[in-house]
Amino acid sequence: MLYNTLMIMSKIIRLIPYDVLLFLGRVLGNLYYMLVKKQRERAVAQMMPALNIGEEEARQLVRKSFVNLARNVLDIFYMPNLNEKNLSEYIEIDHLERMKSALAEGHGVVVLTGHIGTWEWLSASFTLNGLPVTAIAKLQPNAEYSRVLDDLRATIHVEIFNRGTNELRAAGRALKDGKILGFLADQDAGPGGAFINFLGKVASTPLGPAVFSRRFNAPVVPAFIIRKEDGRHIVKIGEPMHFEDTGDTDADLLRFTEKMTAILENVIRENPTQWLWFQKRWNTPPERQNKNKHHTVKVRKEAASEADES
Numbered sequence: 559m560l561y562n563t564l565m566i567m568s569k570i571i572r573l574i575p576y577d578v579l580l581f582l583g584r585v586l587g588n589l590y591y592m593l594v595k596k597q598r599e600r601a602v603a604q605m606m607p608a609l610n611i612g613e614e615e616a617r618q619l620v621r622k623s624f625v626n627l628a629r630n631v632l633d634i635f636y637m638p639n640l641n642e643k644n645l646s647e648y649i650e651i652d653h654l655e656r657m658k659s660a661l662a663e664g665h666g667v668v669v670l671t672g673h674i675g676t677w678e679w680l681s682a683s684f685t686l687n688g689l690p691v692t693a694i695a696k697l698q699p700n701a702e703y704s705r706v707l708d709d710l711r712a713t714i715h716v717e718i719f720n721r722g723t724n725e726l727r728a729a730g731r732a733l734k735d736g737k738i739l740g741f742l743a744d745q746d747a748g749p750g751g752a753f754i755n756f757l758g759k760v761a762s763t764p765l766g767p768a769v770f771s772r773r774f775n776a777p778v779v780p781a782f783i784i785r786k787e788d789g790r791h792i793v794k795i796g797e798p799m800h801f802e803d804t805g806d807t808d809a810d811l812l813r814f815t816e817k818m819t820a821i822l823e824n825v826i827r828e829n830p831t832q833w834l835w836f837q838k839r840w841n842t843p844p845e846r847q848n849k850n851k852h853h854t855v856k857v858r859k860e861a862a863s864e865a866d867e868s
Contacts, residue, residue: 560700568638568706568710574636579636580789588625591621591624597836600838607758623832625831627834630677648790649792654687657684657781665777667798668733668767672833673744673837674744674783674829675782675829678710680782690735693717694718694739695721733776745839746842750848756819756822757839763815765815768818771800772814777798778799779797779799780796780821784829784832
């Protein structure tokens, strides 16, 4: 029932002119800002120390971020309208040649990105330019909603590996096959993550991008999709980075993760209305870090080894 309802919504939304859809997103975003007190207050509380700004400015930025979020959701339902011919009407791509060059190395590419802009459309910017994209996705609490997302992603030719379904093996195969593997690297990684500074506060950070880069000799390419003033998007692709092996694997993985986190942090600071400020990014306090300092890296290395065996 929910699946059919959401897919009908998508069909209706796809009939709406895009500029009208952007206006609708503004209305819904402002309404959402007023109604969801818990998320709004968490976003404001987390933004103030992270950006070193006052409450009034934080509230203005958070309101704009809610508008962007509403537009992002509408974009996802609108996504089947995207194709190779009309992509440039919606998305400008800066330095696509960097991604193509990284892929040409023949080891696949680990894409470093986060919950910034309409991240689902970031994949479209590559697939609709003929580049193979895969990603590990978190299953939604509602199975029908997960199915809707997967079906909408399929319209832009993205291969999704759902967590809990041998996704590590599948991700390893994707890199071996020379594909792009996307990572949302701005999520809380729990007690087993790397505890490093993020926006002024220590946060548990995923080591996955560094581990997969090391295991498969895959370059890491930072790529972020930013909504422009006119409501369209620009994809900014950074210079490819390579894992530096000094012989101390634990330290090398941590150092590479710190480098990637700093890039993500800078993008958020430059585009504060584009990030999900109410997400529980600092949910795991440092005191919950696994007591065995080698445990985190060991677990990630074992996971990548499992993928390597596929």
